[in-house]
Structures are given as C-alpha cells and as structure tokens.
Amino acid sequence: MNAGAASLGVMSYEPSQNILERYARVLVDFALGDGAGIKPGDTVRIVGAEETKPLFAEVCKAAWRSGGNVLAELQPTQDERFNMERSFYELASDAQLDHFPAKYRRGLLDEIDHQVYIAGTDYPQAMKGVDPQKMMRRQAAHMPLIGWQQEKDAAGLLHWTIGLWGTEAMAAEAGLSVEAYWEQIIRACFLDDPDPIARWHETIEAIHHYRDWLNSLPIERLHVEAEDTDLWLTLGEHRRWIGGGGRNIPSFEIFTSPDWRGTNGHIKFSEPLYTHGTLVNGIQLEFKDGLVVGVTAEQNAGLIEQIVAAPGGNRVGEFSMTDARLSRIDRFMANTLYDENMGGPFGNTHLAVGMSLNHTYDGDAAAVTDEEWEQLGYNLDAAVHNDIVSTNDRTVTATMRGGSERVIYAAGNFQTEA
Amino acid sequence: MAYVPDRVVLERYARLLVDFGLGGGAGIKPGDVVQVRGNDACKPLYVEACQAVWRAGGHVIHAYMPSADESGDTQRAFYELASDEQLDFLPERFARGMVDQIDHELVLFAAADPRSLDGVDPAKQMRHQQSRRPVHDWEQEKENRGDFSWTIVTYGTPGMAAEARISIEQYWEQIIKACFLDLEDPVARWREVRAQISAYRTRLNALPIERLHVEGADADLWIALGEHRRWRDGVGSNIPSFELYLSPDWRGTEGWIRFSEPLYAFGTLITGVELEFEGGRVAKAMAAENEPLLHEMLATENADRVGEFSLTDARLSPIDRFMADTLYDENMGGPYGNTHIALGDAYKDTYDGDPAPLTDSDWEQLGFNRSVIHTDIVSTSDRTVTASLRDGSKRVIYADGNFQLDDVDV
Numbered sequence: 001m002n003a004g005a006a007s008l009g010v011m012s013y014e015p016s017q018n019i020l021e022r023y024a025r026v027l028v029d030f031a032l033g034d035g036a037g038i039k040p041g042d043t044v045r046i047v048g049a050e051e052t053k054p055l056f057a058e059v060c061k062a063a064w065r066s067g068g069n070v071l072a073e074l075q076p077t078q079d080e081r082f083n084m085e086r087s088f089y090e091l092a093s094d095a096q097l098d099h100f101p102a103k104y105r106r107g108l109l110d111e112i113d114h115q116v117y118i119a120g121t122d123y124p125q126a127m128k129g130v131d132p133q134k135m136m137r138r139q140a141a142h143m144p145l146i147g148w149q150q151e152k153d154a155a156g157l158l159h160w161t162i163g164l165w166g167t168e169a170m171a172a173e174a175g176l177s178v179e180a181y182w183e184q185i186i187r188a189c190f191l192d193d194p195d196p197i198a199r200w201h202e203t204i205e206a207i208h209h210y211r212d213w214l215n216s217l218p219i220e221r222l223h224v225e226a227e228d229t230d231l232w233l234t235l236g237e238h239r240r241w242i243g244g245g246g247r248n249i250p251s252f253e254i255f256t257s258p259d260w261r262g263t264n265g266h267i268k269f270s271e272p273l274y275t276h277g278t279l280v281n282g283i284q285l286e287f288k289d290g291l292v293v294g295v296t297a298e299q300n301a302g303l304i305e306q307i308v309a310a311p312g313g314n315r316v317g318e319f320s321m322t323d324a325r326l327s328r329i330d331r332f333m334a335n336t337l338y339d340e341n342m343g344g345p346f347g348n349t350h351l352a353v354g355m356s357l358n359h360t361y362d363g364d365a366a367a368v369t370d371e372e373w374e375q376l377g378y379n380l381d382a383a384v385h386n387d388i389v390s391t392n393d394r395t396v397t398a399t400m401r402g403g404s405e406r407v408i409y410a411a412g413n414f415q416t417e418a
Numbered sequence: 419m420a421y422v423p424d425r426v427v428l429e430r431y432a433r434l435l436v437d438f439g440l441g442g443g444a445g446i447k448p449g450d451v452v453q454v455r456g457n458d459a460c461k462p463l464y465v466e467a468c469q470a471v472w473r474a475g476g477h478v479i480h481a482y483m484p485s486a487d488e489s490g491d492t493q494r495a496f497y498e499l500a501s502d503e504q505l506d507f508l509p510e511r512f513a514r515g516m517v518d519q520i521d522h523e524l525v526l527f528a529a530a531d532p533r534s535l536d537g538v539d540p541a542k543q544m545r546h547q548q549s550r551r552p553v554h555d556w557e558q559e560k561e562n563r564g565d566f567s568w569t570i571v572t573y574g575t576p577g578m579a580a581e582a583r584i585s586i587e588q589y590w591e592q593i594i595k596a597c598f599l600d601l602e603d604p605v606a607r608w609r610e611v612r613a614q615i616s617a618y619r620t621r622l623n624a625l626p627i628e629r630l631h632v633e634g635a636d637a638d639l640w641i642a643l644g645e646h647r648r649w650r651d652g653v654g655s656n657i658p659s660f661e662l663y664l665s666p667d668w669r670g671t672e673g674w675i676r677f678s679e680p681l682y683a684f685g686t687l688i689t690g691v692e693l694e695f696e697g698g699r700v701a702k703a704m705a706a707e708n709e710p711l712l713h714e715m716l717a718t719e720n721a722d723r724v725g726e727f728s729l730t731d732a733r734l735s736p737i738d739r740f741m742a743d744t745l746y747d748e749n750m751g752g753p754y755g756n757t758h759i760a761l762g763d764a765y766k767d768t769y770d771g772d773p774a775p776l777t778d779s780d781w782e783q784l785g786f787n788r789s790v791i792h793t794d795i796v797s798t799s800d801r802t803v804t805a806s807l808r809d810g811s812k813r814v815i816y817a818d819g820n821f822q823l824d825d826v827d828v
Contacts, residue, residue, distance in 0.1 A: 040503075053490050054489050057491070060484075061492070065499055067501065073481075074458060074482045076461050076465060076482060082461060083465075084469075087469050087472070091469060091472040096472060101477065102519075104518075104519035104520075107512045107515015107516060107518070107519075108511075108512050108515060111512035
C-alpha cells in the first residue's frame with residue numbers, strides 16, 4: 001500500500017502537459033454533449049478530488065476555451081490524518097444521514113448543462129470499516145436527486161461524463177506501477193494519438209455498428225454460460241441496446257437494462273468489485289424470478305450482502321457486453337470504469353445490481369409514468385448501482401421472439417456473422 | 419509536507435467558529451445548514467470545521483475550491499481565458515438555491531500564493547466581482563431578516579507568511595494568540611473580549627457624535643457620521659475581531675490620510691497609499707507601489723467613497739505583527755492600535771434601526787454608499803480622534819491607541 005507515502009506528500013507520477021490537455025479536450029469537446037462537446041454559454045459542473053487537480057485544472061481551462069461556464073467542486077483528499085468522508089459517518093446521527101439539501105441540489109441541477117466527474121484517489125481504502133448500512137442510508141436520502149437527474153437527462157438537457165485520474169495507490173491495488181496504470185489510461189483514451197477525438201469518433205462508429213445489429217435482433221431472453229455461470233436474463237418490452245456515447249471515458253461496452261423480473265440462475269464474477277473504498281472478491285449471485293436469493297463472496301462478503309439488502313439492490317439493473325477487439329484495456333485496473341470496459345483475451349460481460357438505466361427505454365422516457373416503468377420491469381426505485389464484471393470466456397446465446405436461438409457473443413467477440 | 423498546526427489548535431479553532439463565530443456568538447443549532455467555503459490550501463482546518471459542524475448536529479454544504487499552486491491555477495487561467503460573457507456569468511439558480519438552503523456560511527480564507535493574480539487585468543477582476551452582486555444582496559437580505567449568519571477566518575500558508583516576511587510558525591503564533599487558541603476554552607475568552615468591546619461600543623453609541631477629526635503625522639481627516647448611525651463590533655462575523663466600526667455618511671469626508679500599512683487587492687500589494695477627499699469623494703490618490711491598481715480600483719462605481727470607519731483599541735488586540743491579510747491588519751493592536759477606513763460598500767447593519775423596510779433611496783438619502791468593492795486600508799501610526807458633538811462641544815474619543823471613554827455616562 002502506498003497510501004502512507006502519498007499522504008506524506010511524496011510526489012507521484014504525473015502525465016505530461018500534452019497528455020493532460022488531450023485528456024481534457026476529450027472530456028469537454030467530445031464526451032459531453034454525446035460526442036459533440038459543449039457549446040458556448042453552456043454551464044459545466046466539474047467534480048474531482050484534490051489529487052486529480054492537474055487534470056481538474058485542465059478540464060476547467062478546456063471548458064473556458066470552448067466558451068463554457070464552470071462550477072468547480074474540488075473534494076478534499078482523504079488520508080489517515082484527514083479523512084472527512086469517514087468522519088462524517090462516524091459522527092452523523094440518523095437525522096444527519098437522512099438530510100437532503102433539496103433547495104441547493106435543485107438549484108445546482110437547474111443551473112448545469114453538463115457534469116464532469118474526475119475519479120481518482122490517493123487512498124482507495126479510505127472508507128474501509130465504515131458501516132455500509134450508513135452509507136446506503138445516506139444514498140437513499142439522495143434518491144430525489146437521482147430522479148431529477150434522470151428526468152433532466154431523459155429530456156436531453158443534462159450531459160455527463162466520467163474520467164479517471166491514476167494514482168500510485170490505485171495502481172498498487174491493481175498490482176501495477178503508476179506508470180503502467182497511466183499507460184492503460186493513455187491507451188484506452190487514445191491520448192497517445194495527436195487527435196484522440198478523431199479516434200473516438202471512429203471507435204464510436206464501430207460500437208454503433210454492433211449496437212445497431214443487436215437492436216435489429218428480436219431478442220427475448222439471453223443465456224450466459226461460462227465456468228460457474230449459468231444465467232438467464234429477460235430483455236423485456238421496449239428495450240434498446242446502448243453504447244458509444246460519451247458518458248464514460250473510456251467506454252466500449254454495449255448494455256441494456258433488462259426486465260429485472262426475468263432473471264434466473266447463477267453467476268460467478270471473475271473480477272473483484274470495488275465500492276465504498278472496499279474490495280469484494282469472488283462474488284457469486286443466485287437469482288430466482290428476478291430476485292437475488294443467494295449471495296456469497298470470498299472476501300468482504302458483508303459489503304455485497306449490504307448492497308443486495310439496500311432498496312432495489314436485489315434486482316438486476318444492467319447487462320453489458322464489451323467486444324475484445326474494440327477495447328485497448330488489457331489489465332485489471334481495480335476500477336469499475338475500466339474493468340467494466342475491459343478488452344483483453346475475452347472482452348467482458350458484466351451486470352449491475354440495483355438501479356436500472358431508463359435511457360435504455362426504446363422511446364420517449366420523459367413520457368413514461370412511474371407505474372409504467374414498473375410494468376416494464378425497470379428497477380428505478382433503487383439506492384445502489386454496482387457493476388460486477390467477468391472477463392473469463394463466456395458464451396451468450398439469445399432466444400428470439402420466434403423461438404429460434406443464436407449465439408450473439410463468444411470468445412470475447414460479437415458474433416455478427418450468422 | 420507543508421506546516422500543519424497542532425491537532426489541538428485545529429480542533430479549538432474549528433469549535434470556536436462553529437460554537438461561537440456563527441450565529442452571532444451563539445453557535446449553530448442542531449439541524450442548521452452550514453456552507454463551508456475553503457480551498458485545498460486550508461484542508462486541515464476545512465476538515466476540522468466540517469467535523470465541528472457535524473458534532474454540533476448541523477449539515478455541511480461543501481464549497482471547496484482549487485487553490486493556486488504548482489498543480490494548477492484555475493483562477494488565473496479563468497481571467498486569461500474568459501470572454502466578457504464568461505466574466506459576467508452569474509450561476510443564478512445555483513446561487514439562489516444555495517442562499518435559500520443555508521443558515522450559515524463559514525469562510526476559511528487561505529491563499530497558497532497571494533500573488534497568483536499579479537499582472538491580471540484588474541478591470542476583469544472587478545467586472546467578474548460585479549457579477550456576484552445579486553448574491554451579496556440576497557445574503558444581506560437574509561441576514562437582515564435574522565436568518566443567516568457568517569464567519570470569516572484565516573488559515574495561514576507559507577505563501578502568506580512570506581508576504582508578511584515572517585516564518586510560518588510566527589504567522590500561526592499570531593493566529594493562535596489573536597484567536598486565543600492557546601487557551602483551553604477560547605469560547606469563554608471570546609465572551610469576555612466581546613463584553614469589553616461592548617462596553618466601549620455602548621459608550622461610543624451614547625455620544626451624540628456629528629463629526630470625527632482624525633489627526634496625526636499621517637492624517638488630517640474629517641468624517642461625518644450621518645443620521646441614524648450606530649457603532650458595531652465584528653465579533654463573530656470575523657474571528658478575530660477587536661474593532662469598532664461604522665459606515666459614515668460618505669458625503670461628509672474631507673481632508674487627507676496616509677496609510678502606514680500596505681494594501682492587498684486582487685493578489686497584488688499596494689504600498690504607501692495616500693488619499694485626499696473633497697466633498698466625500700477621493701480627489702487625489704497616490705501610492706508608492708502599484709499606484710495604477712489603486713486608480714483602477716477607485717474607478718469602480720462608488721469605490722471613491724468611504725464605506726466604513728473603524729477604530730481598534732491596542733489593549734484589546736493581541737495582534738502585533740503585519741500579517742498581509744486584511745482580517746488581521748484591520749484588527750491590529752500593537753503600540754497604537756489601528757484606524758482604518760474602507761473604500762466602497764457601506765455596512766447596513768450600522769443603521770440604528772430595522773434595516774429591512776428601508777428602500778434604496780432611503781439608503782441613498784442616509785449617505786450609505788453602495789459599491790461592489792469594499793477595501794479596508796489601515797493605519798497603525800499614532801493618531802488622535804476628536805469628536806464634534808451635536809451640541810457643538812468637542813472631546814477626544816481615542817488617543818495613544820486607546821479609547822478615551824471612561825467618563826462617558828451610559
């Protein structure tokens with residue numbers, strides 16, 4: 001663990017100014033606005049921790065260069081001596097956990113057209129030992145905000161993206177040097193190319209090709225088979241596959257939110273889950289009629305049990321596939337953003353427990369009522385959304401509405417040739 | 419690793435802000451919402467302050483900004499890149515929601531590099547500041563209703579200490595002394611200090627003062643108090659605060675004053691400031707260093723008028739070093755205490771009554787100045803302040819750095 005060294009102010013590896021400027025341009029001039037970038041006069045909220053500051057500052061500058069306005073929100077670095085988030089949970093009463101500053105949150109959301117979140121921490125284990133129930137209680141209190149965001153998002157008025165800042169401590173969690181960690185970031189985001197935005201447009205075109213093919217298939221159910229995995233998913237009515245937006249940088253996956261009620265079988269995830277600063281290894285889930293009926297893990301099982309026990313946490317909110325040919329990520333990064341977009345020999349499949357993504361609805365999401373969402377099998381009343389990833393060799397077979405079957409994904413690749 | 423004050427000092431400091439500074443000496447109540455504003459140069463105090471709010475049962479809205487250091491200077495970059503539209507932009511819905519949400523605002527001032535804006539066009543900075551005016555008005559409205567309190571404090575950085583030409587340890591020594599953080603119970607000590615300041619304030623307010631005459635080697639200045647004025651102290655809103663201040667009728671300022679202390683404005687040092695007033699306006703302004711910036715500042719709307727007059731008694735203030743920070747310098751003790759005036763905006767809480775029903779034209783008639791600027795300029799040289807009372811008599815109210823009020827009946 002290098003968190004100690006980092007907290008003592010040891011200068012960590014930092015990418016060159018050239019790379020930082022390209023990275024910021026990708027986020028502001030490509031990722032936001034679904035590939036179009038921001039427009040002059042747009043307001044961009046930029047959020048990131050102190051340790052991301054070199055990139056944070058470049059993103060602010062990129063937004064100003066493109067004529068945008070910035071609401072900057074830095075977050076204090078956590079370390080052993082100053083761990084603000086942790087002390088909140090140690091000190092907070094139930095009333096403090098439940099507090100939702102509605103007027104502030106509403107005003108902020110009304111103000112912004114875009115949101116950039118720069119993930120990255122010097123201290124990935126900062127929240128270790130904090131009662132997960134408290135964290136989920138707080139998350140639950142903020143559910144109105146998630147609803148408002150989805151509403152604005154569905155109306156096409158809010159764009160957001162997430163990028164990653166690498167630190168020595170995060171690299172250590174993944175068993176990599178900080179240089180190797182950044183090499184993954186640079187390759188995955190095409191920052192080694194003088195025109196990364198052009199590369200992203202090409203990549204998106206390729207993702208859209210697979211996405212359109214998937215959407216052309218009348219899929220009713222999916223059968224995921226792999227070692228220790230035999231899982232059935234039901235797509236549901238009015239679903240569409242989504243991929244190739246700018247909401248995550250990098251992003252290579254194609255995903256949808258299935259009808260949660262039709263999930264049956266079991267799955268063992270080959271990759272660990274990082275959440276709330278804690279690593280959960282060897283997760284296995286068993287589903288019956290859409291609900292998680294069994295959950296085990298080899299390490300920190302308590303956390304995944306808590307996630308599943310949170311409101312809506314025992315239902316599938318997302319199913320996703322990444323083609324190994326598209327993603328340049330070939331190392332475990334101990335970070336959901338990268339791991340859920342892993343390429344490597346077999347690409348990846350992942351599913352999320354918790355909140356469904358309502359933009360996977362094939363129509364005008366803003367016009368759908370709460371009751372209709374429920375009828376469609378969208379799990380929107382959830383306080384969590386945790387992606388759990390498998391990179392072992394899997395085969396995904398689709399059962400079509402007519403009853404026919406075809407393999408749509410095998411050996412890490414989409415099987416577009418019948 | 420930068421110098422970090424003792425944990426005990428930081429905890430006392432944070433407690434003092436949350437349990438005394440906010441709420442006008444009463445502290446916050448459980449369930450109150452506190453905006454904590456700071457940057458990554460003051461993280462140790464920022465974190466302690468948030469913890470103190472949570473311990474007191476309050477809620478925190480974070481406003482944590484990037485400071486100017488080797489990993490980036492977003493403030494400077496903003497001014498270098500921003501168009502007029504970007505300078506003028508006010509995030510109105512965001513700011514309105516914030517003001518509606520919060521009961522208190524805690525401002526932790528820290529500059530990693532006090533000179534980070536050197537050379538940035540001051541007109542741009544003032545233009546941007548002007549765009550924030552509505553937020554200031556909303557906050558003042560809410561404060562006038564008694565629904566909003568704020569406290570401003572300083573967190574010393576190596577850069578600030580360097581500006582003051584003292585070590586970071588000496589800088590913090592001043593902070594610790596001035597805020598009584600060397601005592602186990604700084605809140606108790608502050609209550610005593612406030613009682614002492616209140617005693618002077620009560621006596622000053624008992625005098626029917628019409629005009630003040632400030633005389634010394636550095637000053638021959640007349641200030642007209644105006645109607646319906648009262649002296650105020652800054653205890654709570656500023657920590658530390660030892661001064662008694664008032665917003666005079668700006669129209670009655672005549673004469674000249676030379677300020678012994680330098681002025682920091684927009685990240686730049688202006689030294690040897692000398693002002694001449696005629697009919698309430700600055701008729702002549704000089705500075706030994708960075709005079710153009712002074713002129714630029716004075717060119718802002720109504721910045722050439724006095725918004726505040728203030729006196730600090732040397733016996734009350736333990737501050738005895740120049741700190742290159744207005745909060746400290748305007749509360750300087752030392753051998754002669756200090757006198758300062760502020761150019762620009764007046765404080766409406768020095769109106770002797772309920773300010774809420776007053777209209778803009780009422781304020782104008784009373785001679786309360788309105789400006790986006792409020793710049794304090796400080797003199798610590800020996801001065802005598804003589805008051806002309808409404809009955810025509812005269813009396814000295816301040817000399818040798820001390821209030822001369824013991825004989826005033828209250």
